[in-house]
Amino acid sequence: MTGTTSTGTPRIIFDGQPIPYAVGDSVAMAVLRAGQHPHHGGTLCLAGDCPSCVCEVGGIAYVRTCQTPATPGLSIRRHPEIGAPALRPVPQPDVTRPPVLADISVRRIEADLVVIGRGDSGRAAAGDAERAGRSVTVLDAADGNEVVAIYSGPTVIVRRSDAMVHVHAHDIVVATGAAELHPVCPGNMLIGIVTARAAEQMHAAGVDLGVAVAVGVAPVAVPCTVLDGTIVEVVGEPTSGRVTGVVTTSGTAVCDTLIVGLGLSGRDLLSRMTGPDQPVTLVGPASEKFALPACPTEGIICPCSKVAVEDLQGVWDRGFHELELVKRASLCGTGTCQGGVCGPYLRSFVADRSGSVPEPFTARPASRQITLGEASADVYTDAFRRSPLHDEHLALGARLDRFGTWFRPWNYGDPIAEYWAVREAVSLGDVSTLGKLLVSGPDAVELLERLYPTTVADIRVGRSRYVLLLNERGHLIDDGMICREGENRFVLTFTSGGAANAEMWVRDWVETWNLNVHILDQTMSLAAINVTGPLAAELLGRLGVDEPPKFLQHIHADVAGVPCHVMRLSFTGEASFELHHAVDRSVELWRALMGAGQDLGIKPHGLQALFGLRLEKGHVIVGMDSEMDSTPRRLNMDWAVKMGKPDFLGKSALARTNELPNERRLFGFTIEGDAPTEGSPIYAADDNGVERLAGHVASSFTSPLLGHGIMLGWIKKLPWPHTVTIDGRTATVAEPPFYDPQGRRARA
Amino acid sequence: MPSPYTLHGTRIVASPTTLDAVVWPIDTTALRFAPDDVFVIDDESANATGDANDYVNLNVIGEHAIVAPEAGFVGCWLDADQLAHVAEHIDWTLPPLADRPVLAQGFIAGVPAKLYLATGEEAVTARHALLLTNAAYAHELWERLS
Numbered sequence: 001m002t003g004t005t006s007t008g009t010p011r012i013i014f015d016g017q018p019i020p021y022a023v024g025d026s027v028a029m030a031v032l033r034a035g036q037h038p039h040h041g042g043t044l045c046l047a048g049d050c051p052s053c054v055c056e057v058g059g060i061a062y063v064r065t066c067q068t069p070a071t072p073g074l075s076i077r078r079h080p081e082i083g084a085p086a087l088r089p090v091p092q093p094d095v096t097r098p099p100v101l102a103d104i105s106v107r108r109i110e111a112d113l114v115v116i117g118r119g120d121s122g123r124a125a126a127g128d129a130e131r132a133g134r135s136v137t138v139l140d141a142a143d144g145n146e147v148v149a150i151y152s153g154p155t156v157i158v159r160r161s162d163a164m165v166h167v168h169a170h171d172i173v174v175a176t177g178a179a180e181l182h183p184v185c186p187g188n189m190l191i192g193i194v195t196a197r198a199a200e201q202m203h204a205a206g207v208d209l210g211v212a213v214a215v216g217v218a219p220v221a222v223p224c225t226v227l228d229g230t231i232v233e234v235v236g237e238p239t240s241g242r243v244t245g246v247v248t249t250s251g252t253a254v255c256d257t258l259i260v261g262l263g264l265s266g267r268d269l270l271s272r273m274t275g276p277d278q279p280v281t282l283v284g285p286a287s288e289k290f291a292l293p294a295c296p297t298e299g300i301i302c303p304c305s306k307v308a309v310e311d312l313q314g315v316w317d318r319g320f321h322e323l324e325l326v327k328r329a330s331l332c333g334t335g336t337c338q339g340g341v342c343g344p345y346l347r348s349f350v351a352d353r354s355g356s357v358p359e360p361f362t363a364r365p366a367s368r369q370i371t372l373g374e375a376s377a378d379v380y381t382d383a384f385r386r387s388p389l390h391d392e393h394l395a396l397g398a399r400l401d402r403f404g405t406w407f408r409p410w411n412y413g414d415p416i417a418e419y420w421a422v423r424e425a426v427s428l429g430d431v432s433t434l435g436k437l438l439v440s441g442p443d444a445v446e447l448l449e450r451l452y453p454t455t456v457a458d459i460r461v462g463r464s465r466y467v468l469l470l471n472e473r474g475h476l477i478d479d480g481m482i483c484r485e486g487e488n489r490f491v492l493t494f495t496s497g498g499a500a501n502a503e504m505w506v507r508d509w510v511e512t513w514n515l516n517v518h519i520l521d522q523t524m525s526l527a528a529i530n531v532t533g534p535l536a537a538e539l540l541g542r543l544g545v546d547e548p549p550k551f552l553q554h555i556h557a558d559v560a561g562v563p564c565h566v567m568r569l570s571f572t573g574e575a576s577f578e579l580h581h582a583v584d585r586s587v588e589l590w591r592a593l594m595g596a597g598q599d600l601g602i603k604p605h606g607l608q609a610l611f612g613l614r615l616e617k618g619h620v621i622v623g624m625d626s627e628m629d630s631t632p633r634r635l636n637m638d639w640a641v642k643m644g645k646p647d648f649l650g651k652s653a654l655a656r657t658n659e660l661p662n663e664r665r666l667f668g669f670t671i672e673g674d675a676p677t678e679g680s681p682i683y684a685a686d687d688n689g690v691e692r693l694a695g696h697v698a699s700s701f702t703s704p705l706l707g708h709g710i711m712l713g714w715i716k717k718l719p720w721p722h723t724v725t726i727d728g729r730t731a732t733v734a735e736p737p738f739y740d741p742q743g744r745r746a747r748a
Numbered sequence: 749m750p751s752p753y754t755l756h757g758t759r760i761v762a763s764p765t766t767l768d769a770v771v772w773p774i775d776t777t778a779l780r781f782a783p784d785d786v787f788v789i790d791d792e793s794a795n796a797t798g799d800a801n802d803y804v805n806l807n808v809i810g811e812h813a814i815v816a817p818e819a820g821f822v823g824c825w826l827d828a829d830q831l832a833h834v835a836e837h838i839d840w841t842l843p844p845l846a847d848r849p850v851l852a853q854g855f856i857a858g859v860p861a862k863l864y865l866a867t868g869e870e871a872v873t874a875r876h877a878l879l880l881t882n883a884a885y886a887h888e889l890w891e892r893l894s
């Protein structure tokens with residue numbers, strides 16, 4: 001099948017059949033010339049206002065064929081009469097990779113005055129503006145610049161064949177003219193009804209209208225019979241669905257084509273997309289307040305969604321009496337034409353029932369159907385941050401994954417070896433992603449006392465403390481360390497994933513409490529390397545730190561010549577030193593540490609090993625082990641809360657909920673063999689010995705050191721069981737830590 | 749796009765009124781990230797060198813103000829054509845010429861970034877704008893702009 005006949009006449013392919021067209025035809029005109037209808041009936045305007053000519057063109061649905069030039073071989077399929085065109089199957093996307101978007105570019109330009117439409121009123125507005133010294137940009141679909149939306153700003157969204165264009169304009173003039181009213185009456189979805197302007201176009205193009213009858217304002221220079229009165233019913237032939245006649249209040253006529261000249265309605269859709277404060281001006285017919293049509297009594301009012309007058313009445317009878325509500329409840333005005341056809345009738349209906357004429361409803365982009373590719377053009381996927389050590393990790397064979405908006409090493413190829421390096425030698429972990437706030441000011445202590453459930457005033461300079469961050473309901477939202485730098489100066493750390501929210505949280509409360517505190521977020525200014533393992537102190541000693549800080553102390557020292565804030569803590573269960581330093585010195589420091597630790601068996605460790613190491617110590621990861629409503633008591637972390645303090649965020653909630661039965665709690669579990677998968681259900685026997693769902697596993701690890709599986713998991717059932725069933729196996733409830741319960745190694 | 753380099757400077761967090769009253773040395777550029785937060789770079793640092801010792805020497809502004817060396821941002825100066833290219837990846841309106849010099853902040857190519865737009869006078873030596881972002885976002889931003 002080709003796009004031309006043997007004589008060279010160009011053809012399009014309509015529903016699988018080639019049909020010839022004349023040069024200059026739109027697709028819709030070619031289809032009409034062939035005696036067919038681009039849809040399955042309904043009034044045609046051939047001006048882009050109605051849904052009666054939309055088809056699937058070249059594989060893209062909802063294309064207005066009256067605005068689409070016919071080209072040789074162009075494939076067109078009609079939409080189904082009822083329902084939406086079927087989506088084409090697409091291959092299952094690879095969810096581990098960013099989505100591949102259609103390669104449609106966006107051009108952004110700035111403009112002084114944008115005039116939309118180059119009809120009479122548009123040309124007049126542009127001329128006036130140019131004479132006043134304005135720089136004018138005229139956009140019109142006929143020139144290939146189809147305006148589909150205006151956003152506040154204002155920004156005009158233009159669809160072109162080669163790109164989407166975002167025009168940032170100082171002022172916008174909407175000169176889009178007026179649309180013709182369609183009839184709403186019995187039979188108004190038959191084939192063979194056209195507006196007066198459409199009839200003029202068809203006649204000029206040489207399309208045979210057959211016996212034509214016009215009702216209302218007759219078309220210019222189109223042979224037809226004019227029938228007076230208003231339309232009562234369009235009569236058709238049931239099998240073909242074609243018009244055979246029309247009945248008006250003054251008479252009846254037989255016809256092949258009914259031409260309707262029922263009045264106009266301003267095309268003001270684009271101007272209704274922005275708020276009233278935007279510099280958008282309507283001019284010409286688009287701005288005119290045309291008389292609304294009479295309220296219809298029968299027929300399809302919304303050809304897009306096939307909403308009939310009786311459907312509107314049903315919505316009205318159910319109590320939806322405002323225009324926006326009637327629209328939403330009936331879907332009238334939400335379809336392809338976005339109220340272009342039904343809008344005036346919808347307002348007329350509400351005016352008739354309520355006694356007052358409602359303003360047109362708010363319009364929302366886009367005014368035309370655009371493809372998902374066009375809608376997402378130049379939309380970027382989330383940007384993931386990279387640690388300054390990103391390339392070092394890759395060079396060491398790291399498998400990186402996304403965690404908390406950062407790329408982080410999951411492992412370096414052998415997570416078990418990484419685990420043993422921490423337990424038996426020394427290892428480096430990239431913890432640059434931790435949140436880091438510097439807090440300074442005369443009210444710093446008061447701020448932190450109010451924020452945290454632990455005491456802060458008694459932290460001595462050079463000391464640090466592990467802290468929970470609770471919200472007003474006493475639920476855990478983050479955790480971290482407080483390091484006291486001076487009388488009124490502190491460094492706060494937060495989890496990698498919670499850092500951004502924590503910063504906002506702290507700033508909000510400073511403002512709420514009107515405290516005199518300065519805050520500097522150094523999360524992305526400072527990198528951090530965790531040096532951990534029984535040989536960590538020896539490694540630091542080799543690089544100039546003769547006296548490393550003791551457990552929960554911190555110092556400022558040069559490590560291999562790099563100024564560092566050295567914090568002694570432990571998440572792995574071994575002696576650990578976090579080296580916070582300027583990001584531009586991080587590679588230098590990392591390489592110095594790796595080089596100096598070669599004979600100590602140094603290896604980097606990724607998150608996979610770290611998650612297991614910390615689980616052996618029973619350390620909770622916020623968001624992984626905790627839930628949205630986890631209180632310290634539920635997490636078995638009451639020890640981190642000082643209820644004797646005068647006040648702190650969440651105290652009153654904890655005081656109340658601590659008196660209630662504790663119906664859920666995070667427990668530790670041990671199990672023979674490999675650990676079950678995280679998320680596994682936990683079953684416990686009820687009073688009758690029947691096993692019932694009692695909770696789930698939050699995190700799990702098969703401990704190389706212990707030789708069995710360990711877990712943290714939630715039990716949401718009283719009384720607390722001593723044994724449970726997980727993965728079909730018996731697991732024992734055991735209070736963590738599972739490793740070095742006295743914490744001697746961390747303090748060594 | 750020119751390659752980015754580390755912008756060494758000084759980060760100062762102090763009360764807005766204190767910062768409002770500061771007259772910055774003529775050979776520095778003060779990038780006001782927030783009413784209480786300014787990043788001060790000297791012109792040499794912002795221009796090219798990336799020397800770790802380029803920190804601007806400033807007296808402490810108030811007892812509790814935070815004055816810290818800052819090396820967490822990377823950036824580069826753009827000429828007019830490069831700025832026009834970057835602007836194609838910006839979904840917000842650039843501040844008009846009359847408002848410059850000015851620091852604009854927002855997403856550029858979907859990445860949080862900042863754009864210091866110079867005056868016409870500053871712009872004569874191909875320094876129309878300083879594009880900067882956190883070092884953690886640098887790779888993503890420059891890849892998207894290239």
